[in-house]
Amino acid sequence: MLDKPKRDRRAERHEATKAEILDAAWAQVRAEGLAALSLRDLARTVGMRAPSLYSYFESKHAIYDAMYAQGTQQFVDAQRALYPLPDEPLDALKAGMRFFVEFCAADAARYQLLFQRTIPGFEPSAASYRIAEESLAEVAELLTGFGITDPEMLDLFTALTTGIADQQLSNDPGGDRWIRLIDDAAEMFYEHTTRRAERHQLGRTTR
Template sequence: MKPAEPSNLTRDQRRERTRQVIVDAAWQLSRERGLTGWGLRDLGAQVGMRAPSLYVYFASKNALYDEMYAQGYRELRAVYESLRTGDLGAEAQVRTGARMFFQFAVADSARLQLLFLRVIPSFVPSATSYALASEVLAELSQSLRAAGVIDPAALDIWTAMLTGLATQQVSNDPGGSRWADVVDRTVDILLAGTRLA
């Protein structure tokens, strides 16, 4: 339900707060029913609004997905930023980053699908939201180069392999550790196979 608004908030702050309530409810519905298993009426009921009122905050359902996508990549960027604050060597940073990415991906299957799989055929991230994804990829690419990985295809190989492990974990062993247990081994294979002499 829409939270009670403190009286000292500006109109813009109230609007942003309501937008966040809507986004949070959309995530909740996505986790319960899947990303495409709910409509704006369901969402409106969840936040105590009529469905047409949602258009005051988001121009379309895809615009709402776009905000969810951006939020997901801001969260992933924060994961990588926390890694940078540590005192790890380059290779250890790559290994730790792989584990952190895997944990991030499997922690929320709806977020995993929205960020890394094309499960909503009509949804294409906006340039602004996609720029957040590009920042994360640039961070990963920089970490790989620092660890001696200079193969131009390395970034594509890394994202495919790590996302693949995460989707296997979520799909075939939710709550288990089957694919989590091979993340380090996968990193060994990827480091060996993507370093160029």
């Protein structure tokens, strides 16, 4: 029988190289645009020729998919760092919005890959997509915890939040022109939903 070592040094090295390739890929899309990822250039950056990349990823889409998985993982991790949330619902809402907008604003290429899907023909693998879905479901739970249960209000909230992120990225990249509006936007939304809920409550009791 062969002695099986506890660590597979070859596998470790393989994973390390994959990570290195992905790092270089992120750098390239940040510099040249998400759609401008080129296997030739990518290989050169990490000191290889293009065909060697195929020892690590079976296709260009597989690289995008791995990047997508990394991005969603970063989202999940950053989201976890949000807790514990402030007790005050409004403060928690502000924190949630701020988290999302700043996460988006921090990396335009990542935002495009995760939330905009402008790569022709790219669909994240089912496994990657599921993680992203679960993570967004957590946002819904967050709102539910504040008594915001109306699905339309959830849609309104996502529209408001992505709108701020989108305008920040499109019209003031690197700045804070829309980030500064987050607290005000959260107050606007919160007041609206609570008023709405009261109205509905009232409508029910008077009937």
